[in-house]
Amino acid sequence: MISLGSRVEAALAAGRPVVALESTIISHGLPRPDNLRVAREIEETVEVAGAVPATIGMIGGRLVVGLTDAEIEHLATADGVVKLSVRDLAPASMRKADGATTVAATAMLAARAGIAVFATGGLGGVHRDAPYDESADLFALASAPIAVVCAGVKSILDVGATLERLETLGIAVLGYRTDRFPGFYLRDSGFGLDWSAETPAEVAAVLRARVSDAAVLVANPLPLDEQIDPALHDRVLAEGMAGLARGRITGKDVTPYLLAHFHAATGGASLAANIRIILRNAELGARIAAALA
Template identity: 55%
Template sequence: MSRASRPFHVSAEVAEALDSGRPVVALESTIISHGLPRPRNLEAAQEFEEILRSAGVTPATIAVLDGVPHIGLDAEGVRRIAGEEMAKASVRDLPILAAKAASGATTVAATAYLAGRAGVRVFATGGLGGVHRGASESFDESADLSALALSGVTVVSAGVKSVLDIPATLERLETLSVPVVGYRTTDFPSFWLSGSGHTIDWSVDDAPEIARVMRSQDELGHGQGIVVANPLPLEKQWNPEEHDRVLATAFAAAEEAGVTGKAVTPFLLGFIVEASGGTSLEVNLDIARNNVRLAGEIAIAWSSLVSDASDDSAD
């Protein structure tokens, strides 16, 4: 499909980087539009992009603006996702937003899907969605997981939030044949905490090793994405005792308020920000920065690996 006929817009900056084989990292917009308070969210969006640019990597922040998915935003586009009220856009919402010419901030699922369609191979987020507690009754499972089974994108995340069912999420990723590797760890992180106590099979030591896993995945033709679980350094994680106390209080508050089903997780996350006095929010930002930096390193390693392979084939 030619770029002109694609049902999405790739910014000139991202298109040039992709065409020349330079490193590119996708960034989601839901964390900006829904995950952070204003005006802190605009500052964060600009900071995440600057972390990448300062490392020689092109940022590709993804969002749907007036019905058109954008892979890479200009300064005005970044201001729009930070300042306008927008729907959360998962993959299933994309055709509806297109038909209505409406705007939406892309979730992990939609960002991974659109990044893959555009040819962006590395994506940084905070934490993945996953299987929700009580999913055996509610069937509540994030579309992030199924999208990763189809995207072919390497996603750097700090695991999943500890309000989710981590063992069930790992089982689901296994069922979907999505490779999960820990960055210098085999203890799957639980977002605010560096570990969850749930062991994963494989760890990787550096970005070039992750790039080689990506190449092997391509050669095998599986098509799934790859999850790189990147824990915060221990000194930056949320204090575990405070974390456990606030989570217990949040679950008790949800039960007392009669919150059920899909409303539970948004309730818990909002409660946790307030109950922690903003501590969880600051840890969120550290997580995002940490993941963006690693994603940039992976994109550089991937660009180098692809370039070396092209040079070898030309000899």
């Protein structure tokens, strides 16, 4: 059972633009107290750009599309908030858990609620040196008819293999004002794109022309002067991969380990880049939603 927040319900009924937002970045992606401040900034950015924000999460086992500010604060400050992918939603609901939705769960729930645009930071993908380890994000997006504004996939992943998997799953990728696929912290991951769009109106036209139920990824890179220094990035990534091997860290623990390592080893530069990414994507998502509406 999905509950709509009152503002989101009214906006959808009136045909006004709405942008879905994930809650994992609030509970698991950013440190306290930055997480609550940034969550509010994200919603404000969407509003200023002309759309209604719909942060998605679970409160006491109830899935909510359009959390209130008090509910967002609860997920940002409470202990024991569960990270929820698609497979976790039903068991967590049974347990009446408080939960934060991942990209996969947020995209699926937003699409079911009738929301056309979802803004996030970066996607999960295929892990380096572990081709059997793939994020549920990829498979969820294959059946979620929604535009996902992101900064590509996290550069700690196997970007080439992830792009191949996106192609296999029929998920279109548009570069926003670029023909290069971004690598989250980096403007250019080293891989090119077949398609790009120059304006929110062009993205909206692509969405109107879509004939499949797969998502459309809108890859929005950081400006060149806002990315992490590539030499620093590569050094920190190599150190992090070596740390994984030493600690025999695998599976779902890999990404949190590497992101924490980046934060510590870059003196907070990666966290600052992460925040810039999500705010830029929230603004672009709102402009696309407005163009589509």
